[in-house]
Amino acid sequence: MIDDEPLVTIRNLRFFRGDRVIFDGVDIDIPRGKVTAIMGPSGTGKTTLLKLIGGQLRPAAGTIQVDGERVDRLGTRDLYRLRMRMGMLFQSGALLTDIPVFENVAYPIREHTGLPESLIRKLVLLKLEAVGLRGARDLMPHELSGGMARRVALARAIALDPMMIMYDEPFTGQDPISMGVLVKLIRALNDASRLTSIVVSHDVREAAQIADYIYIISNGKVIEHGAPDAMMSSSSEWTAQFMNGLADGPVPFHFPAPGLEQDLMGES
Amino acid sequence: MLEQLARLGRIGIGSLEQLGRGHLLLLYMLAGISELFTRPRLLLNQLFSVGVLSVLIVAISGTFVGMVLGLQGYYILSQFGAEQTLGVMVAASLVRELGPVVTALLFAGRAGSALTAEIGLMKATEQLSGLEMMAVNPVKRILTPRFLAGFVAMPLLAAMFSALGVLGGYFVGVGLLGVDDGAFWSQMQTKIDLYDDVLNGVIKSLVFGFVCTWIALFQGYGSAPTSEGVSRATTRTVVHSSFAVLGLDFILTALMFGE
Ligand SMILES: Nc1ncnc2c1ncn2[C@@H]1O[C@H](COP(=O)(O)OP(=O)(O)O)[C@@H](O)[C@H]1O
Ligand SMILES: [Mg+2]
Numbered sequence: 266m267i268d269d270e271p272l273v274t275i276r277n278l279r280f281f282r283g284d285r286v287i288f289d290g291v292d293i294d295i296p297r298g299k300v301t302a303i304m305g306p307s308g309t310g311k312t313t314l315l316k317l318i319g320g321q322l323r324p325a326a327g328t329i330q331v332d333g334e335r336v337d338r339l340g341t342r343d344l345y346r347l348r349m350r351m352g353m354l355f356q357s358g359a360l361l362t363d364i365p366v367f368e369n370v371a372y373p374i375r376e377h378t379g380l381p382e383s384l385i386r387k388l389v390l391l392k393l394e395a396v397g398l399r400g401a402r403d404l405m406p407h408e409l410s411g412g413m414a415r416r417v418a419l420a421r422a423i424a425l426d427p428m429m430i431m432y433d434e435p436f437t438g439q440d441p442i443s444m445g446v447l448v449k450l451i452r453a454l455n456d457a458s459r460l461t462s463i464v465v466s467h468d469v470r471e472a473a474q475i476a477d478y479i480y481i482i483s484n485g486k487v488i489e490h491g492a493p494d495a496m497m498s499s500s501s502e503w504t505a506q507f508m509n510g511l512a513d514g515p516v517p518f519h520f521p522a523p524g525l526e527q528d529l530m531g532e533s
Numbered sequence: 534m535l536e537q538l539a540r541l542g543r544i545g546i547g548s549l550e551q552l553g554r555g556h557l558l559l560l561y562m563l564a565g566i567s568e569l570f571t572r573p574r575l576l577l578n579q580l581f582s583v584g585v586l587s588v589l590i591v592a593i594s595g596t597f598v599g600m601v602l603g604l605q606g607y608y609i610l611s612q613f614g615a616e617q618t619l620g621v622m623v624a625a626s627l628v629r630e631l632g633p634v635v636t637a638l639l640f641a642g643r644a645g646s647a648l649t650a651e652i653g654l655m656k657a658t659e660q661l662s663g664l665e666m667m668a669v670n671p672v673k674r675i676l677t678p679r680f681l682a683g684f685v686a687m688p689l690l691a692a693m694f695s696a697l698g699v700l701g702g703y704f705v706g707v708g709l710l711g712v713d714d715g716a717f718w719s720q721m722q723t724k725i726d727l728y729d730d731v732l733n734g735v736i737k738s739l740v741f742g743f744v745c746t747w748i749a750l751f752q753g754y755g756s757a758p759t760s761e762g763v764s765r766a767t768t769r770t771v772v773h774s775s776f777a778v779l780g781l782d783f784i785l786t787a788l789m790f791g792e
Contacts, residue, residue: 316662321666348666348667360663373669376669
């Protein structure tokens with residue numbers, strides 16, 4: 266495997282939800298060993314993109330390659346084999362709510378390896394230590410705060426030492442402290458184990474701070490991509506509006522609607 | 534006119550599609566059964582929450598239904614001087630009809646709705662997606678053990694319902710109304726047939742267990758991933774299961790006791 270070949274290559278991706286176009290010819294390369302941020306306003310299809318990369322959804326057209334394999338074409342068995350090398354951190358954490366933290370992290374290990382119990386215990390404790398929650402091993406998921414749940418989910422995602430982790434909105438709904446913890450953690454995990462990380466987010470500051478490379482998508486297209494510094498000083502009006510969080514600009518504040526006056530007068 | 538025709542067509546196609554999805558899900562669930570042999574714990578856990586936790590409601594209902602049968606039966610039979618056959622009447626109605634049917638209705642309300650809500654919530658909170666991304670098949674790991682547990686639990690629950698019902702009828706008939714103790718049991722022994730009555734009852738409850746659990750899991754797995762979606766799916770589980778049980782009971786009865 267050539268090292269500077271991208272881990273994920275997406276070409277001419279098209280995807281629909283009913284009649285709505287979500288992606289209309291998107292090209293993305295995710296470099297190996299780096300943190301790539303994919304940003305865009307809510308509802309543009311960032312979660313959808315991760316599900317497409319993970320093979321949970323299939324594109325209408327275009328190709329998605331992960332580590333040389335065509336995700337959009339793989340059969341169930343091969344797809345599951347590939348997923349063992351991918352971790353995904355869902356927005357909600359997606360922990361199994363009926364088993365404690367320890368068992369949640371142990372779950373993928375028990376499922377996919379025949380390791381003896383003593384070794385599983387060591388592995389799980391190491392993963393929990395990495396996210397700073399070794400002491401929380403006996404808690405049930407409902408006893409965790411949002412930030413803790415996300416870190417447990419992260420420990421679970423790295424349980425099988427994947428080649429890549431996808432983070433779906435890791436920063437939303439976090440207080441400043443756990444936000445800082447997560448930012449550090451994502452970076453540290455990426456650098457320590459030569460992971461490839463994809464961070465999907467609309468929190469510009471955190472994502473820009475953490476990323477080596479940024480893609481901005483909107484309205485089904487890649488608007489711009491580049492290194493964080495270049496994006497911050499982008500000449501594109503759109504990018505400038507998004508990166509600086511301005512309410513007004515090329516992206517309208519209003520969802521398309523008939524004129525207010527007309528609406529209020531009740532002439533439909 | 535054309536508009537209405539089109540709508541009717543859409544509803545028809547929609548129902549067919551649902552039916553197709555339901556059968557696909559059934560196939561996938563059945564395909565997962567072999568893997569359960571290597572993980573019997575999964576099945577045991579579900580037998581507990583689907584079966585054991587339904588025991589109380591089934592036991593209490595069975596006893597009361599049997600007691601009512603004892604009262605009503607005695608009232609009618611004694612008008613013909615046939616109160617000695619009370620045991621046969623109570624046992625036959627329980628084993629053939631009330632045991633399987635009422636147990637299935639209770640099961641749909643108690644265990645079926647819980648299954649739907651559980652699966653629906655797991656979907657809404659992305660737990661099922663999470664399993665998929667961990668390369669774990671949620672149908673095999675989550676749905677199949679529940680399906681098998683429902684299928685196994687139903688006949689056992691129905692048997693318990695009938696047994697306690699007979700005891701309830703005995704208590705009222707012999708204990709309170711003075712039917713002869715020996716006649717109650719010996720008439721029952723000679724007139725209730727192992728194949729015609731008991732086995733057919735068991736077949737019925739196996740069918741009901743299969744259908745009720747299938748409906749519950751399908752509704753949960755197909756529910757919209759929102760709180761409203763889950764609540765609707767739960768309601769549908771109870772409604773569809775009840776219709777299915779009553780409809781199937783008629784068909785099965787006609788087939789079994791028809792000629
Ligand atoms: N299961 C679904 N069925 C229909 N539409 C969906 C579904 N999931 C998402 N969508 C739609 O697809 C669009 C993209 O969703 P999503 O990928 O979740 O956006 P993001 O993560 O960028 O906020 C949204 O407008 C949403 O309404
Ligand atoms: Mg999202």
